[in-house]
Structure formats: structure tokens, C-alpha cells
Amino acid sequence: MRPELLIDQYPLTEDEKNELKSKKIKKYKFSIIWAHWLNAFAWLVLTVTGVAIINNDKYNLVPLGFTQWMSSLFSSREYLLKFHVWLGIFWILDLSLYVIFGAKRYSPDIKSVFTIDTDDRAWLVSFTRKVMGLNYTFPPQGFLNAGQKLVAMAVFTMTPVIMITGLIMAFQLLPPFFIRASILIHLLAVGAVACALPIHIFMGGCKAHEHESLKSMITGYMSEYFAYKHNYKFWRDVKKAALANKRENP
Amino acid sequence: MAKYGMVFDLDKCIGCHACVMACRAEWELPADKSRCWVKPIGPENTPYGLASTFYIGLCNQCEEPSCVKECPTTATYKADNGAVLVNKELCIGCGNCIIACPYGARYINEIDKKVDKCTFCEGRIQRGEQPACVKTCPTNARIFGDLENKNSAVYKKVYEEGAVPIATARVNLHPNVFYLGKERDIHLIADSYAPAKNDVSISNQLWRIFSPLVVGGASASIIAAFIAFANQIRKGEQTEEDE
Ligand code: HEM
Numbered sequence: 246m247r248p249e250l251l252i253d254q255y256p257l258t259e260d261e262k263n264e265l266k267s268k269k270i271k272k273y274k275f276s277i278i279w280a281h282w283l284n285a286f287a288w289l290v291l292t293v294t295g296v297a298i299i300n301n302d303k304y305n306l307v308p309l310g311f312t313q314w315m316s317s318l319f320s321s322r323e324y325l326l327k328f329h330v331w332l333g334i335f336w337i338l339d340l341s342l343y344v345i346f347g348a349k350r351y352s353p354d355i356k357s358v359f360t361i362d363t364d365d366r367a368w369l370v371s372f373t374r375k376v377m378g379l380n381y382t383f384p385p386q387g388f389l390n391a392g393q394k395l396v397a398m399a400v401f402t403m404t405p406v407i408m409i410t411g412l413i414m415a416f417q418l419l420p421p422f423f424i425r426a427s428i429l430i431h432l433l434a435v436g437a438v439a440c441a442l443p444i445h446i447f448m449g450g451c452k453a454h455e456h457e458s459l460k461s462m463i464t465g466y467m468s469e470y471f472a473y474k475h476n477y478k479f480w481r482d483v484k485k486a487a488l489a490n491k492r493e494n495p
Numbered sequence: 496m497a498k499y500g501m502v503f504d505l506d507k508c509i510g511c512h513a514c515v516m517a518c519r520a521e522w523e524l525p526a527d528k529s530r531c532w533v534k535p536i537g538p539e540n541t542p543y544g545l546a547s548t549f550y551i552g553l554c555n556q557c558e559e560p561s562c563v564k565e566c567p568t569t570a571t572y573k574a575d576n577g578a579v580l581v582n583k584e585l586c587i588g589c590g591n592c593i594i595a596c597p598y599g600a601r602y603i604n605e606i607d608k609k610v611d612k613c614t615f616c617e618g619r620i621q622r623g624e625q626p627a628c629v630k631t632c633p634t635n636a637r638i639f640g641d642l643e644n645k646n647s648a649v650y651k652k653v654y655e656e657g658a659v660p661i662a663t664a665r666v667n668l669h670p671n672v673f674y675l676g677k678e679r680d681i682h683l684i685a686d687s688y689a690p691a692k693n694d695v696s697i698s699n700q701l702w703r704i705f706s707p708l709v710v711g712g713a714s715a716s717i718i719a720a721f722i723a724f725a726n727q728i729r730k731g732e733q734t735e736e737d738e
Contacts (some may be wrong), residue, residue, distance in 0.1 A: 417608035422591030436709030
């Protein structure tokens with residue numbers, strides 16, 4: 246492998262491509278994969294049950310028929326609400342474990358999610374040009390690209406808001422004024438994430454590229470070639486660390 | 496199915512508050528809360544002369560209840576027997592209905608933190624009994640019964656003796672609670688406790704503005720994802736080199 250590949254994202258030769266395609270790089274730990282899929286499951290079910298809960302003539306998000314159908318699925322509207330609340334609590338407990346035991350370990354990762362650097366800004370411009378059908382080149386990206394960072398930012402900031410407002414409503418934790426405010430804030434926080442999720446699910450779950458992204462969120466590993474192309478700075482840092490490690494412990 | 500209503504005979508009320516106590520005892524309410532009230536008003540001058548009476552009240556079990564419209568979870572509903580009820584399993588204690596009620600007939604019960612109100616003594620009336628306040632009233636100032644039954648006392652008081660609801664031209668939710676008495680006393684109550692404009696909370700108003708935006712945004716995102724997916728299928732799987 247050419248040393249300059251560790252300096253910048255140079256175009257690869259056929260041999261290098263084949264070499265990188267045959268190797269795997271670890272992207273996600275099992276604990277993160279578990280959190281992601283449990284969170285995704287909770288999100289999907291909480292959203293479908295949640296939109297069905299608020300439904301009278303004046304205030305609704307879905308047609309009445311959907312609410313009636315969901316209610317009959319859970320036997321009654323009361324059980325639909327109870328299910329939503331208890332799944333929400335399960336979701337909160339599960340993710341709290343990550344905060345309690347992982348706050349220290351994951352805080353650098355969280356910090357990097359919230360840092361948008363020059364490459365990220367350039368990526369966003371290129372992405373917009375791509376969507377608009379203009380010519381574009383993507384700058385090298387880190388562990389997450391700027392689009393993924395935006396999704397993660399929305400998820401990380403809105404999740405506590407959704408949880409807290411949910412608990413306030415479910416258990417009347419504060420006076421009515423705050424319960425009323427919670428109804429609105431819960432909607433807005435979920436809405437902010439819900440606007441990004443369909444795109445995220447398409448990008449992560451349906452986009453081709455041999456589904457390397459999806460594989461990384463299932464097995465933890467993606468091909469080095471994919472990482473080189475899409476997460477160059479992450480790939481480079483892993484390689485550099487491996488080299489340094491080899492030098493120190495030959 | 497009966498349609499229940501209540502009539503207050505102001506000439507008979509002596510302001511003893513026995514009804515309020517009976518209500519509190521029947522429903523084990525916190526000491527400072529009751530689902531009905533008796534408020535002395537007057538003496539005051541009215542166009543019909545000097546008036547002094549008691550404003551006896553409870554939920555008017557309106558035909559077109561503004562509270563029901565404002566309840567986001569449909570916990571508040573109009574029952575078949577005409578009473579407006581709160582399903583405590585669905586109530587989240589947001590108080591939108593309290594703001595919407597122009598009669599101040601609703602409050603938060605501190606014990607369960609949910610909305611509480613007069614139910615015409617649901618349970619008692621199902622057993623064929625009278626509501627606790629009616630049963631207790633020593634002067635029979637409260638008359639309860641079926642407004643659709645021509646032989647009932649309430650029917651006679653409303654449709655033959657001319658008992659009237661407390662409503663205004665601007666706020667008329669068609670109450671099923673009526674007042675009988677001297678013109679000046681009814682005028683004094685209607686004047687002093689005219690139903691305020693039924694309000695919509697700020698959060699509910701904002702909800703109406705933002706909910707279409709949220710639904711629109713999420714739908715647009717779903718459509719964009721589908722278009723992208725369709726394009727991918729149309730063009731076939733791109734290899735890394737094509738990107
Ligand atoms: C069935 C639906 C979903 C699929 C198929 C899916 C797929 C993926 C994949 C493949 C990745 C890894 C991306 C990469 O590293 O290349 C990922 C990351 C992530 N997912 Fe999902 N996901 C789904 C639902 C969700 C939901 C519901 C949420 C949160 C509300 C979520 C939040 C995240 C976050 C925060 C990341 C990390 C960084 C990012 O890509 O933004 N995902 N997802």
C-alpha cells in the first residue's frame with residue numbers, strides 16, 4: 246500500500262482496490278449495533294402508535310380510521326395509550342443504560358458528531374449539488390459524513406426532549422401548563438427527527454453499494470474499500486493507529 | 496336512552512351547601528374541591544328590581560361542549576345519557592378542557608392529577624338513584640331527571656314552567672342545566688356569571704399551526720426517499736466507480 250494513501254484520499258489503483266475490497270474494517274461495536282436496532286424498533290413502533298393517540302375532530306395527525314384501526318389492534322384506545330407509554334419507558338430505560346455506563350467512553354464520539362468542520366461543510370454543498378443534478382466532488386469524510394452527523398445531531402438532541410416531555414405527559418409530573426407545553430414540544434421534537442428518518446432509512450437500508458453501510462450496522466464490519474471511499478479520515482486514522490501500534494509492539 | 500338534565504329552583508335554595516358536602520363525600524374529593532358550587536350573590540340592583548340569590552352550579556353537560564373539542568386525547572366525551580364524562584385512563588391532565596369550559600366546571604383533582612368534573616353522579620344514576628347533591632338537598636331546590644320523558648319533573652320545569660339555561664347570544668353551548676326563579680335573580684346570575692368566551696389554549700393553537708408542518712415535512716421526506724429508491728431501481732445498482 247502506498248504511504249501517501251495515509252496522507253490524502255488518492256485515487257486507487259486496481260490492485261489497491263482489490264486489496265481493500267478483500268479486507269474488513271470494524272466500524273460499530275456490538276453495543277452500538279444493539280442500541281441502534283432497539284432504538285430503531287422503538288422509534289418505528291412509538292411513532293405509529295403515537296400519531297394515533299391524538300385524534301379528535303380538531304386535533305389529529307392521521308385520519309380517524311387509522312386511530313380506530315390501531316385501537317382495535319390494541320383492543321382499545323386506553324391500551325393503545327398504555328402500550329405507547331410502557332414501550333416509551335422501556336426505550337428510556339434501555340438508552341439510559343448507555344448514558345450511565347457509556348457516558349465517559351462515548352463522549353468523544355458524541356463531541357465529534359456535534360463538530361461540523363470545513364470538509365463537512367463542503368460535503369453538504371456537494372450533496373446539495375448532487376441532488377440538484379449538478380457536478381460535484383465529495384471531500385474526504387470522517388467516521389460519519391456530514392449528512393449522517395446532522396441525523397445523529399437531531400437524534401441526540403431530540404431524544405432527551407422526547408423522553409422528558411413524554412414522562413411529563415404520562416405521569417403528570419408538572420402542572421397542567423407544562424403538560425400542555427409538552428404535547429406541543431413532543432410533537433415538534435418527534436417531527437424534527439421524523440423529517441430526517443425516511444431519508445436515513447433509505448440511505449442506510451436501501452441504498453445499494455453492496456449494502457456496506459447496512460452490513461456495518463449488522464455485523465459491525467464494512468469493506469475497507471467502502472470505508473476508504475466514504476469515510477476516508479476514519480479509515481486513515483485506523484490505519485495510522487495500527488501502524489503506530491505495530492511499531493511500539495513489534 | 497334517557498337524556499338527563501337538572502333544574503335549580505332558586506326560590507327554594509337556602510344556601511346551606513349540603514349539596515357541595517354531599518358531592519365531596521360521594522366522590523372523596525380533596526377538601527377544597529367540589530364538582531358543584533353555591534355562591535351567594537347580591538343584593539344588587541337589576542332592571543327587574545333588587546336581587547339577592549345563590550348561584551348554584553355544576554357542569555352544564557352542554558349539548559355542544561367546548562371542552563370535548565379541545566381534548567387532544569378524546570378523554571372527554573359526551574355520553575349517550577347526555578352527561579359529559581372524563582375517561583381517566585385517557586386523560587393526561589393537560590387542562591385544555593379547563594380553559595375551554597366557560598363555566599369553570601372543571602378542575603384538576605390533586606389526588607390523581609387528572610381532570611375532574613360533575614358526571615351527574617354516574618354510577619348512582621345507573622343504579623336508578625338520584626345524584627348525591629339532589630338526594631341531599633333539604634329543600635328540593637335541585638330537580639334531576641330525563642329531559643325526554645314528558646312525565647318527568649325536569650321536563651315540566653323546562654318545557655312548561657320555563658326554566659332557562661345560563662347562556663348568552665355569543666356563548667351558547669346549549670346547556671342541559673336550567674334555572675327557575677324570580678326574573679331578577681336569574682338576571683343577576685346571568686349577568687354576574689355569564690359564560691366567558693370559551694378559550695383555546697395557546698399550546699393547542701400552536702399545535703394546529705405546527706401539526707400540518709410536521710406531517711407535511713415527514714411526508715415530503717418519505718416521498719423523497721421513495722423517489723430516490725425508484726431512481727436507484729430504474730438506473731440499476733451503481734458501483735462505487737460510478738459515484
Ligand atoms: C429500519 C430503519 C433503519 C435503518 C435501515 C437504519 C440503518 C442505519 C445504518 C445502515 C447506519 C450506519 C450508517 C453508516 O455508518 O454508514 C445507521 C446509523 C445510524 N442510525 Fe439508523 N437505521 C434505521 C432507523 C434508525 C432510527 C429510527 C434512528 C433514530 C431515530 C436511527 C439513528 C441512527 C443514527 C443516529 C446513526 C449513526 C449515524 C448516522 O448514520 O446518522 N436509525 N442506521
